[in-house]
Amino acid sequence: MLALALLSILQGAAISGQAAGLTWALVRIWHRRPMSALLLPALAFLVAFTVRQLIEVAKQRMATSYADGAVRQLRPQVQEKVFRLGPAALTQRGTGSAVTMLIDGLDEVKTYIQTVLPKMMDMTFIPLITLVLIWSQSPLSGIILLCMLPLLFFFLAILGLAARDRSNKQYAQFRKLNTRFVDTILGLPTLKMLGISEEYESEIESTSDRFRKRTMSVIRVALTSTFALDFFTTLAIAMMAVFLGNRLIDGTADLFPSLLALILAPDYFLPIRQFGDDYHATLDGKNALTDMQDLLSQPEPKQDDRLDWDGWGEDSQLTVRGLNFTYPTKPQADAVVPAGKAASSSKNPAASKEGEQEASEPIEPALTDLGFTLKGYSKVAVIGRSGAGKSTLVQLLAGFNAPSSGSIELDGRSMGHFNAPSWQRHIAYIPQDPYIFSGSIADNIRFYAQEADDSAIAQAATQAGLDDWLGVLPEGLGTQIGEGHRGISGGQAQRISLARVLLDSTREILLFDEPTAHLDIETEYDLKQTLLPIMEGHLVIFATHRLHWLADADQVIMLDQGRIAAQGAPKDLIGQGGPLDQLIERMGGNQIAGYLD
Incomplete structure (x- = not known):
């Protein structure tokens, strides 16, 4: 953070040097100086311009490195938290929402961090440095720019709050759409069997349309914000130009300080405008980061480490x-909690549709x-x-x-x-829909006992009744199954889950x-x-x-x-x-x- 601040200060100085070099050259051209007299101003301009661009590249690399490190730290924290909370909390949150948060959400957080941090530093230091230089050359211009700044921030705050409110609603709708889509895809065989797949098609279409409308609402506010920033920036620069022009005509101002103030004015407003534009563009990342912070602060099931117990026996x-x-009654944007039933598998939306209650309502x-x-x-x-x-x-x-x-x-x-x-x-827990990982059958069986050898896996497969199926597979236990590979039936998935259990005799x-x-x-x-x-x-x-x-x-x-x-x-x-x-x-x-x- 300190390095970014120092780079922003240096960039502010480079911007000032670039404007001074350009003004120096233009004034000499106005006074019809020879071309040789333009070499030094042009060189000063090129050096300042190059330094400015190099500092911008350095800031982007530094921000990207910082964002990568932050996401690398955040990813295992979120993943471990999900595992510690357990499947019931995950189902309450919504499968699609959790998947989106762990995949797209982390990428959006990275974009948010690497974009917003440099812009915040620029908005803090660059206007201050340029304003000092403008004020020293043309106090009247400095007063105009300084008076316009609170008005600019006022509208930026008002429109930012409006955009944030609409973006929060859009993100909530996005989570709901993800959850509905993922759960429907996972429960598609059940929906087909029950003959109600078309009903869920219309529900996904309706949810998608609501998400589209909320997205357009956010875009309208973002465009309004951009227009407001551009309008007041243009108004301030136009006022400066009129006042400076009149003073130049009256002979009460010199060309160099007036032109320098006018050239620096757009760079004075540029960091604020860029921050406003990027703020709207990265709101999804901000919402994703807030969502992850809420997840990380969620209370975990308490563990009772005091129990000293050797296992279940015939006399236990x-x-x-x-x-x-x-069930918890904390409102969730996309979670639907089945009344009177434990976190029924989110993979079967048909089973949980009837009797659903919104999580924000009191639950019996x-x-x-x-x-x-x-x-x-x-x-x-x-x-x-x-x-x-x-x-x-x-x-x-x-x-x-x-x-x-x-x-x-x-x-x-x-x-x-x-x-x-x-x-x-x-204990061993076997759910309705055991998850099959992308990999070989042997890898799926040994997933919870990585040290198991091939003979133990083969014995477990035999006890689970997999021999007849494995006998017709050319690669046997080495056959690749799961996403992107060979499909398996529900009964075969259950037998694989049984084989996992049989590997651990404890x-x-x-x-x-x-x-x-x-x-x-x-x-x-x-x-x-x-x-x-x-x-x-x-x-x-x-x-x-x-x-x-x-x-x-x-x-x-x-x-x-x-x-x-x-x-x-x-x-x-x-x-x-x-x-x-x-x-x-x-x-x-x-x-x-x-x-x-």
């Missing part, structure tokens, strides 16, 4: 009493007064209608969110929440968040045959709305509007005329009782 017990959770508790006990190696089915809170509960158990209140006891040890390293080291607790929600019944049946052996010797918590899983569950927790409506062994609940029977009847699964016989 987890007891939860009075557990409550409410997602989970209320939950109490249950889990023991040893068992399979626990968490069931309920859509929006009942199944995903919310599973994500609380994974430590993605912290409960608002309640008590948690693990093997006789008290926990405030599930975001404890000693707990999370022993994960005794498996959390499934409706992993078969988007699979057809035949694929789900095949996957189920793979899952059931894997579930043995683990505590399995399986959120699902597919009733056939009840036949394999040791315990059922039924949720209804965030509360436990029924819990216990399936055979003790089915056929008793209770809430579970009512749910089974509504979902057309009356035959489930036969599976339990």
